[in-house]
Amino acid sequence: MSTARDMLCDTASAVFAEAATAGIAPVEAAGFALLLVPEADGGFGGDWGDLNAVLKIAGVMAPDLPVAEHILSGLGEMSPALHAAATVSLMAGAMEQALALSVEHVNTRQQFGRPLGKFQAVQQSLAVMACEVRAVDAAAGAMAARLDAAGFTDADFEIAAAKLRANRAVGVVTAIAHQVHGAIGFTQEYDLNRVTIPLMRWRGAHGNDAHWAGILGRQVASLGGRGLWETLTARAV
Amino acid sequence: MQDFALYPFDPPGDILALRTDLRAWLAINQPEGDIVERANCWASFDTGFSRALGAAGYIGMTLPARYGGGDRHPLERYVVIEELLAAGAPVGAHWIADRQTGPLILRYGSEEQRQRYLPGIARGELYACIGLSEPGAGSDLAAVRTTARETAEGWRISGQKIWTTGAHLSHVMLALVRTEEGSERNAGLSQFLVDLDTPGITIRPIIDMAGNHDFNEVFFDDALVPHGALVGERGQGWKQVTAELGLERSGPERYLSSHALFAALIDAAGADPDPAVAALIGELAAEMWTLRQLSMSTAAKLAAGEDPMVEASVVKELGNSFEQDMPRRIQAVVTSGWEDPDDLARLLRALLIASPSFSLRGGTREVIRGIIARGLGLR
Secondary structure: OOHHHHHHHHHHHHHHHHHHHHOOHHHHHOOHHHOOOOHHHOOOOOOHHHHHHHHHHHHHHOOOOOHHHHHHHOOOOOOHHHHHHHHHHHHHHHHHHHHHHHHHHHHHOEEOOEEHHHOHHHHHHHHHHHHHHHHHHHHHHHHHHHHHHHOHHHOHHHHHHHHHHHHHHHHHHHHHHHHHHHHHHHOOOOOHHHHHHHHHHHHHOOOOHHHHHHHHHHHHHHHOHHHHHHHHHHHOO | OOOOOOOOOOOOOOHHHHHHHHHHHHHHHOOOOOHHHHOOHHHOOOHHHHHHHHHOOOOOOOOOHHHOOOOOOHHHHHHHHHHHHHOOOOOHHHHHHHHHHHHHHHHHOOHHHHHHHHHHHHOOOOOEEEEOOEOOEOOOHHHOOOEEEEEOOEEEEEEEEEOOOOHHHOOEEEEEEEOOOOOOOOOOEEEEEEEOOOOOEEEEEEEOOOOOEEEEEEEEEEEEEOHHHEEOOOOEHHHHHHHHHHHHHOOOHHHHOOHHHHHHHHHHHOOOOOHHHHHHHHHHHHHHHHHHHHHHHHHHHHHOOOOOHHHHHHHHHHHHHHHHHHHHHHHHHOOOOOOOOOHHHHHHHHHHHHHHHHHOOOOOHHHHHHHHHHHOOOO
């Protein structure tokens, strides 16, 4: 990661922490609407990789605030596909947080005289969850890379694939996170619901599974079996 | 928790030309074969094809030129193998030697071993098999009991390996055996390059549920191999094997080996597919695209000299599930009958039957998930 992106992420973490109690105002005041605006136009000149990194943090720290909408508003671009793309990054961050909370919980909570994480059944569940979280993170990163390489008018395949993959991970990730937490994870007080409820909401926002599966499926069908491979390899490496 | 940062897949050289040249070469040299052979194609042995592929410079690509290799970057090799798999080329004969035995010999082998084996591997003429599993050591690999005893004339190997894919078609086995008497678990193990024509070795077939002969039992009855057959450091076999398995688990074969079925589904669906079929194609495409990103990132991490043990396990777990579920999900939405003669039906039947092995070979699903859990900081 670049130094500029590290600094951006540090700023985002501090601002989103404040926003968690103060609302969207600190995000607006910090100028996040300028993130994607070119430097020549007085903006930050950030790329989609930067946006992905910032929104992953927002997905952890400020999942209930319209951070993605605010940043995209700076572009003056209201394309539904871009909102879907931004949502994938939020989902990737929220899933990382659900996994981190789950790992911490099972390493701390003791039952039958040992931490839950010592039980193979729990280990196997968390491994399944981790695979989904890694997949969504990879999808978000590759989608951002395509947006940077080709611009948002030619990233339709990647946005569709990434949103669909992220949607499909939501059920597994939220179910396992709650299962390994037991009753404490079902309380309003405990932090898990702060990411799992947004994940449930985001699955249906800006295109649910059926929406993107239909679009992507018809696009791939029009390519033909060999055409799919040729298209995949032509679009990335 | 270990750092899972994504690594950019950025191979040197002209990758477009590499793909274009290989596709043109395959158009001429890939045998027509049966469509079913194109699925699970890294189990399809075709020695003529392997020799031609080696002669064209597509095997042993990352080995140094002084051993007959191509001096190419590991990510250039990655591009070549994903093209071969996507085309369903019969790469089974040289697959193991090219993927793991060659690189392991280069890393740990003696100069004599490198000169003896690597040029043949790179020509696509010398094939290898993996001697790990034993009757009492499957998922529990550290329970290996086959022994090698040092004598004046060389090492005497006794014991049995099982589930050895391609032993009957291979020239050499890279075997993990116990060299230190009284040692237990993962201590006291060493690796040997065992020429399979050595007296005292017996290979017997095991026919799998698809009716194929891939597996074998290999018996060692006081088989004498030279002192120079020891690979790397005596007693360090476990460490070497672990590195070898990293090569085995992360490659594109973990999500591309059934690509022929997906392609057949897409072709059968036509340009205006039934909504349920379109949805399934969309889901499979999204999963395949994501797996490709994960696999490429893992390959890039490996190429950067890092150890992607956990990432490789994530690729294997997700890739196995993708490939294992694919025929089941396709069967649920298409009208193909079990005995139908069309490509889609035949591929579907073949992969439904083959797919239970996907989450067994190269480490069972349960073992792989255990490795991932350890990477998460559990245990």
